[in-house]
Amino acid sequence: MKRTELANGLVILTKPVITNSIVSVVVALKMGSLYETDDKAGLCTLMQDTILKGTKTRSSEQIALELESMGTKISSSADREYGTLSFQSTAESFDKSLDILYDIILNPTFPEDAVNLQKQLQVRTILTRYDQPIYKAIDILVDVHYGSHPFHKPRLGYPETVETLTREDIVAKFREIYIPNNMVVSVVGNFDENRMISKISDVLGNLSKAQKPQKVSGDMVKRTEPVEKVETRETQATWFALGWESPALNDPDYYAMEVLDSITGGSMNSRLFVAIREKRGLAYQVSSFINARMESGIYVAYIGTKPETYKEAKKVLLEEVQRMGREKATEEELKNSKSYLAGMNIMSLESNAGQAAQYAHNEIVGVGYDFGDKYNKEIKKISLDDVLRVGKKYLDGNYAMGGVLAQ
Numbered sequence: 001m002k003r004t005e006l007a008n009g010l011v012i013l014t015k016p017v018i019t020n021s022i023v024s025v026v027v028a029l030k031m032g033s034l035y036e037t038d039d040k041a042g043l044c045t046l047m048q049d050t051i052l053k054g055t056k057t058r059s060s061e062q063i064a065l066e067l068e069s070m071g072t073k074i075s076s077s078a079d080r081e082y083g084t085l086s087f088q089s090t091a092e093s094f095d096k097s098l099d100i101l102y103d104i105i106l107n108p109t110f111p112e113d114a115v116n117l118q119k120q121l122q123v124r125t126i127l128t129r130y131d132q133p134i135y136k137a138i139d140i141l142v143d144v145h146y147g148s149h150p151f152h153k154p155r156l157g158y159p160e161t162v163e164t165l166t167r168e169d170i171v172a173k174f175r176e177i178y179i180p181n182n183m184v185v186s187v188v189g190n191f192d193e194n195r196m197i198s199k200i201s202d203v204l205g206n207l208s209k210a211q212k213p214q215k216v217s218g219d220m221v222k223r224t225e226p227v228e229k230v231e232t233r234e235t236q237a238t239w240f241a242l243g244w245e246s247p248a249l250n251d252p253d254y255y256a257m258e259v260l261d262s263i264t265g266g267s268m269n270s271r272l273f274v275a276i277r278e279k280r281g282l283a284y285q286v287s288s289f290i291n292a293r294m295e296s297g298i299y300v301a302y303i304g305t306k307p308e309t310y311k312e313a314k315k316v317l318l319e320e321v322q323r324m325g326r327e328k329a330t331e332e333e334l335k336n337s338k339s340y341l342a343g344m345n346i347m348s349l350e351s352n353a354g355q356a357a358q359y360a361h362n363e364i365v366g367v368g369y370d371f372g373d374k375y376n377k378e379i380k381k382i383s384l385d386d387v388l389r390v391g392k393k394y395l396d397g398n399y400a401m402g403g404v405l406a407q
Contacts, residue, residue: 042157
């Protein structure tokens with residue numbers, strides 16, 4: 001991987017791969033919930049979903065037809081602290097595909113009719129998510145866990161906020177976000193590296209540097225006791241999720257927490273799966289995951305169970321998670337966890353698209369494009385004492401909980 005930074009702050013990451021004829025490009029920018037006020041929740045998602053709907057020189061239909069004729073796939077996204085524009089093409093159609101990407105970055109029009117349609121679709125997606133108890137439970141948990149911190153908002157926003165968003169809001173957010181010193185262009189595949197860097201410099205190198213997007217203020221309150229929030233509805237199963245603060249991506253504790261998560265609930269042989277589902281039959285589904293970010297991470301353990309076994313399932317779930325801070329894991333659990341995490345990391349980098357996405361993400365959030373390459377080395381260093389230490393440090397009794405309970 002080669003890193004090139006232009007005078008206007010734009011970062012170009014290039015990695016030629018000649019073993020196939022595919023080229024993947026990911027443009028990453030800081031955006032999302034971290035940069036949205038509560039009354040504009042969902043704005044970045046709406047912006048990203050409408051940025052492909054037309055430019056000053058191409059309608060959305062023309063963009064779609066041109067890309068389809070070349071076999072190029074293009075997509076956009078927004079998360080809580082970053083978003084992307086990305087495409088994958090053949091080496092033969094790469095230059096023409098890149099020209100369309102430039103047009104989208106430089107000349108989007110955000111047509112009023114497309115904005116209105118996308119708002120309807122976004123609201124419908126939010127309501128569909130509300131209808132799924134597991135997702136609703138996690139959304140409630142996240143809101144309770146983060147308090148006034150901007151991460152408490154769903155990336156999609158809320159129906160009441162999305163409905164009030166306007167084309168003018170989108171244009172203003174676009175001008176704030178799409179500046180060169182807030183942009184990383186990551187390219188992996190079969191292309192001429194020097195020519196590629198030169199072309200990006202010619203097209204995007206003249207963009208003017210501006211003030212970077214400002215994070216929205218708001219702090220998490222340190223909990224001194226468990227905080228629980230639930231809703232009830234007519235459903236055959238009860239779903240709930242427990243959450244704790246987790247190390248940020250640039251925290252040395254991050255790697256030990258990854259290992260801990262793999263042992264507790266990150267795989268089919270995890271402690272939660274064995275203790276709750278296999279031994280006791282208390283869960284339809286049980287698992288855990290970490291959302292690791294630069295701003296603030298969260299460790300989540302969630303479960304779907306019968307209404308009559310809710311209290312028992314919650315008790316066992318808490319015991320199994322917090323046992324990670326009281327008792328050392330076994331050497332076999334540590335070995336299996338490291339092997340699993342290393343394998344998942346390697347598989348995520350098998351494709352050009354996977355590499356381009358990971359390099360762009362790591363660079364834009366601030367840990368450096370080579371963070372993923374260091375991952376396996378750091379995971380190998382983790383000891384049983386490290387896992388126990390982070391368990392004690394993070395998994396105390398002051399959890400947050402979100403739930404959807406059966407009436």
